[in-house]
Amino acid sequence: MSASLTSAPERSAPPLGLRLHSRWTALAVLSTGMLMTVLDGSIVTVAMPAIQNDLGFSPASLSWVVNAYLIAFGSLLLLAGRLGDLIGRKRMFLAGTAVFTGASLLAGLATSPALLIAARFLQGIGSAMASAVSLGILITLFTEPRERAKAIAVFSFTGAAGASLGQVLGGVLTDALDWHWIFFINLPIGLAAALLALPALPGDRGLGLRAGADVLGAVLVTAGLMVGISTVVGVEQHGWTSARTLAPGALAVALLAGFVVRQSRARTPLLPLRIFRSAAVTGANLVQMLMVAALFAFQILVALYLQKVLGYGAAETGLAMLPAAVVIGAVSLGVSARLADRFGDRSVLLAGLTLLVIALGLLTRLPVHADYVRDLLPVMLLAAGFGLALPALTTLGMSDAGEADAGLASGLFNTTQQIGMALGVAVLSTLAASRSESLAAAGRTAPEALTGGYHLAFGVGAGLLLLALAVAAVTLRGAGRTTG
Template identity: 45%
Template structure:
């Protein structure tokens, strides 16, 4: 049953549980960044192997999102949501107890699978529980705030837990939260799924999509070790593209009940919003990564101090997302999305003035606040645009697509910018530039390109989002408020 009122106790509980789950799985994308040095010394990782603590999560998360979204539609959104939370919590426990590199990497991969199930299921639950209009906009806005804040909060929480307790607690903390959320979801979230006639499963599409996305992301995240032109990188990327091409062919010609009906891309709003969220992911994942490195490697911050430096950013994202969820019912998603991406671009551009002898107040605070407000203003309307007008039985699919584009953009953007930043740093070191100056030079170039990603997203939203969808959004909002 769906309602326009978010004030029902069950609806409040549903919203709280979905937002908590989204916050948790997005937080785990970045929570290990600050803890990597401690993990390396504890489990004797090499520099080359250490990347897999991050990449194992990203690869399975991105690779299984489409399948997770469709599974929520077909098998039942609450059932899949609970299963994903339970899997995520148990994998977190295994990771926290890991006494070897292999066990930790395997646990992170299973965490990513759990995240790929939870993320689209949580948004699908919201979009099928709240009617399109102000109620859904507020719900999705809060969900977007938690997802947007999760990335920044991951660095904050990772630093605090690593410094005060142990790196293992960045994983242990998920266990009680995930299991409690799974138990409460059984009580408060209403079960729903696609109609029986729409519940056929496209096995060939599921296999080719999951393998294609996983292999392609795997090729991208390995570039910082093997390089972009190496045989392993090119082979993985080629295999991923072949599998995804086969997936498109299967969906368009052979599947009777396709995993991703290509007709969903008939919506111009969906196409444009997914492109914008791809660019948003590319810009923001890079920002969290390089800012964390600048604080620790250049300014010499401890993990705790570096984590606390992200507190203003985290709070600003939450505040801006809350304002955006209210504003989108008045002006529609397009103006807020354009303004948010533009402000994010400005904040990232200001990071290009970082100095090897800088300070938090003089160099980091203002760009952080601008970037955070931009993220908060952008993420809410882009999620609403990516899921509006979608049939209820395809809500999980639309959510999976949006999250796939965001993570794929983040993986591709971070891999590309890491390679570029490393090349600039190494070039400066060969010319006898000091280590701090060389590192800052690489980070500055990366921030500049990330700013270009965000500016391109603002332009794409301004030009590509059809005005008719904005007017329709306003009419629906006004009609719902007057009902």
């Protein structure tokens, strides 16, 4: 059995007076907030060429439309999760939703690269505030195992399918209207989420700042993650061995090492190190980091292959990715919870990861002149593995979180997701670009060189998933057994 994260009782009853239908309404609010965040993360990718042409981004600066969001989001999740525990998770969710919605308006109105990048950074801050506490709220509302499994399946579906749907919407909105609308679409979603959250989410006063106001720890971890993530996402431009990578990388390591030392000595640590005594929490976070890094190859590089090699437009690319969103949604909502109830979360996770390994393995064989039905549709259908893996992984990652640490565990789980995404961007995109350049120098045509680069990235992604499988098999042994 894995260790509990807190000495408080492992499970607490839902807030008094919160009826069943109210809890599911609260879940709908949390899922809407998640949908908004995930859509924003993926909807931008398809619209990047249009944004570059309209605002005059240079090729080097264009990546900061994504990086500014990623850096703010990934570096602040841990702090936001702990602050949610201290000042109240409902307050943090509402404040984050308000910041994100306002920043979306600013992004949609942007008339210069600097303004759009600043708005994207603010969006990342708002996303971190809202996302960091969402899972913490969910697990305190749904305490019965089967009910919690269903709730997590709904929440995971929103995240998993939303990423693919974002590419569809991004393509359609960009082609039918213009790129500004990929940000304006957040306004009605954000307003609806905030208005519904006021009566639907349970009020919580939090533990109070004195219970964990570790200011030095907060500065160290936020600065360390911000420097570290910005270093990783800059690798594609500067290279792994350049001074602009090694110097800030060393600084990030030093800051994070200082944070760990601080947490071992602080009277009220921001991240109590006891959280890592749980094999389920530690293993699930590590598996998630590897899985998300690998699936960058699926979500982003497949879209680039469709556009740059096969010549698909933005809307066509989104529609080509739609079957993946459909199967992920169907499996997340209709299958994953029942399978987990029968076979256990660990077994479902291993099955999902196996399907994803096969999917990326097939992508390493993509031809330059691919037929969609023969070469790509089977891969889209195998994306069902993500619909199996993510709910099971989320359940395992939050399984030992008590009332006092729910926001912290939620923030940690989201942080490892963002670190995995940053690593995927840095490693796989760099490998693909380097391989494509060498093939082009050897005389291959542009489509052949690009395809060869993507093949390498897909192969490395499959290797990361195999490593995730091994970690899950070893560290999660005995975790996530069936509940009945």
